[in-house]
Amino acid sequence: MAELDVVVIGAGVSGLAAAAKLAGAGLAVEMLEARTRIGGRIHTDEDSGLELGAQVVHGDRNPIGALPGLPALVPLPRYAAKVLMNGAPHPLSALRPPPPLLEERLVADATGRPVVEAAGRPSPSGCGDVSVAQWLKEQTVRFPTALEPAAEWFRQNWAADPEALSALGVSAARRADAVGQGQFALPGGLRTLPERLADGLRVRLGDPVVRLTWSPGRVRVVTAAGHVVDAAAAVVTVPPPIVADGRLTINDLPVRKQAAAQELRPGDAWCALVTYPEPAPESVVVFDPEGRLGFVTATAGRHEVVIMAKAGAAGWARAVWRASAPAGGEGEVAWRDGPLLSRLAEAVPWTKGRVPEVVKVADWGADPWAGGAYTYPGAGALWAPAAWAEPMGGTIFFAGEATTGLAGPPMAHMAMAGGERAATEVIGALR
Numbered sequence: 001m002a003e004l005d006v007v008v009i010g011a012g013v014s015g016l017a018a019a020a021k022l023a024g025a026g027l028a029v030e031m032l033e034a035r036t037r038i039g040g041r042i043h044t045d046e047d048s049g050l051e052l053g054a055q056v057v058h059g060d061r062n063p064i065g066a067l068p069g070l071p072a073l074v075p076l077p078r079y080a081a082k083v084l085m086n087g088a089p090h091p092l093s094a095l096r097p098p099p100p101l102l103e104e105r106l107v108a109d110a111t112g113r114p115v116v117e118a119a120g121r122p123s124p125s126g127c128g129d130v131s132v133a134q135w136l137k138e139q140t141v142r143f144p145t146a147l148e149p150a151a152e153w154f155r156q157n158w159a160a161d162p163e164a165l166s167a168l169g170v171s172a173a174r175r176a177d178a179v180g181q182g183q184f185a186l187p188g189g190l191r192t193l194p195e196r197l198a199d200g201l202r203v204r205l206g207d208p209v210v211r212l213t214w215s216p217g218r219v220r221v222v223t224a225a226g227h228v229v230d231a232a233a234a235v236v237t238v239p240p241p242i243v244a245d246g247r248l249t250i251n252d253l254p255v256r257k258q259a260a261a262q263e264l265r266p267g268d269a270w271c272a273l274v275t276y277p278e279p280a281p282e283s284v285v286v287f288d289p290e291g292r293l294g295f296v297t298a299t300a301g302r303h304e305v306v307i308m309a310k311a312g313a314a315g316w317a318r319a320v321w322r323a324s325a326p327a328g329g330e331g332e333v334a335w336r337d338g339p340l341l342s343r344l345a346e347a348v349p350w351t352k353g354r355v356p357e358v359v360k361v362a363d364w365g366a367d368p369w370a371g372g373a374y375t376y377p378g379a380g381a382l383w384a385p386a387a388w389a390e391p392m393g394g395t396i397f398f399a400g401e402a403t404t405g406l407a408g409p410p411m412a413h414m415a416m417a418g419g420e421r422a423a424t425e426v427i428g429a430l431r
């Protein structure tokens with residue numbers, strides 16, 4: 001008989017939530033993590049306490065706020081919402097109709113459509129699973145100049161091109177989310193969340209799992225360093241591209257699951273924390289509608305400016321960064337000039353002519369253990385999250401934010417919910 005009950009692969013919040021629940025039910029659990037830290041796509045910068053991955057806790061009813069042992073959530077300050085136009089920031093309302101209003105309209109518009117039916121199988125024509133690009137085209141017939149900024153808004157919020165994004169999926173995920181209003185920070189940074197979940201758990205760090213073999217009731221997991229773990233069940237929480245690309249092999253993976261793993265590729269994201277000697281004079285979020293910087297955030301009194309570029313903007317920022325960074329590329333280097341800094345100076349004019357002290361970059365699109373930011377609802381692929389989540393033979397269980405589907409947006413609280421769901425399935429199977 002296997003010594004261990006469950007091996008959990010991946011120590012992001014989904015794996016940690018699963019392991020915490022399994023251990024709480026009295027099962028013997030071991031976690032295996034490729035990185036040398038826990039938290040996965042939650043990555044708080046040690047020096048500044050700012051976030052290089054997940055940025056905020058969304059909503060005053062977010063279950064993260066109710067977790068025992070965590071400090072109380074702190075509301076973020078009010079940020080002025082601006083858009084970068086003609087080389088300077090303007091109020092976001094200068095875009096007509098404002099993109100947030102279009103997103104609200106999309107959420108309301110898809111309400112009457114047969115979401116559940118469409119989600120369960122590839123949708124027949126006329127059921128509403130059009131791309132966001134198609135939906136936007138219909139909406140902006142009378143305001144053609146609104147189309148491109150609105151498309152870029154969706155790119156930045158969903159880390160996906162509107163052509164690939166399902167209108168039905170966006171609408172259903174937004175409507176299913178019951179987290180309430182507002183944006184919040186965790187004192188000590190979001191890393192406090194994985195740290196709290198990991199309390200008392202056994203996690204082996206810095207050693208990726210490369211092979212999982214199984215037969216009903218038995219699993220064997222082998223890591224890159226040759227560490228072998230036997231257990232009665234496994235919970236796989238790694239992002240699906242890790243499996244789709246063969247970096248973690250699983251025997252007898254059904255064709256439908258292989259296809260789901262191919263579909264569930266997170267969108268691109270590139271993040272930079274740029275630290276100036278001077279503090280920001282105001283709290284502002286600037287949207288770049290031309291596909292370069294994504295969102296730029298500065299907080300009054302803080303020295304760091306955060307660039308969060310997704311989809312095509314991530315590609316632009318990455319290319320410019322790689323061309324201008326010294327050999328070795330990433331980490332702490334000063335920028336003296338170049339297109340990134342000049343675009344930044346247009347978005348937040350107080351930085352013009354100033355030299356950053358430190359720049360830190362998190363390139364999620366190039367991250368080998370994430371493969372991107374988060375999984376978006378794909379047009380024509382709404383079946384994939386449920387297929388990826390299906391257990392195999394009462395022995396292998398799947399979690400991670402890619403299993404969220406239409407139950408909510410691809411965020412940390414949904415990743416945790418997926419982990420808890422998988423843990424419940426394991427407990428049911430092992431009893």
Ligand SMILES: Cc1cc2nc3c(=O)[nH]c(=O)nc-3n(C[C@H](O)[C@H](O)[C@H](O)COP(=O)(O)OP(=O)(O)OC[C@H]3O[C@@H](n4cnc5c(N)ncnc54)[C@H](O)[C@@H]3O)c2cc1C
Nearest residue numbers: 010012013014034040041054055056209369400401411412
């Ligand atoms: C730029 C960005 C901004 C975001 N903004 C927000 C936000 O504001 N609010 C919010 O709630 N969410 C946000 N998110 C989403 C949120 O971070 C994720 O939904 C959540 O962290 C996913 O958790 P997870 O455990 O499913 O996946 P991950 O955190 O990716 O965990 C999976 C783990 O598996 C590990 N792993 C991979 N391969 C192997 C292997 N072969 N062997 C062992 N381990 C392996 C990885 O290293 C990782 O630690 C953002 C994400 C990004 C990238």
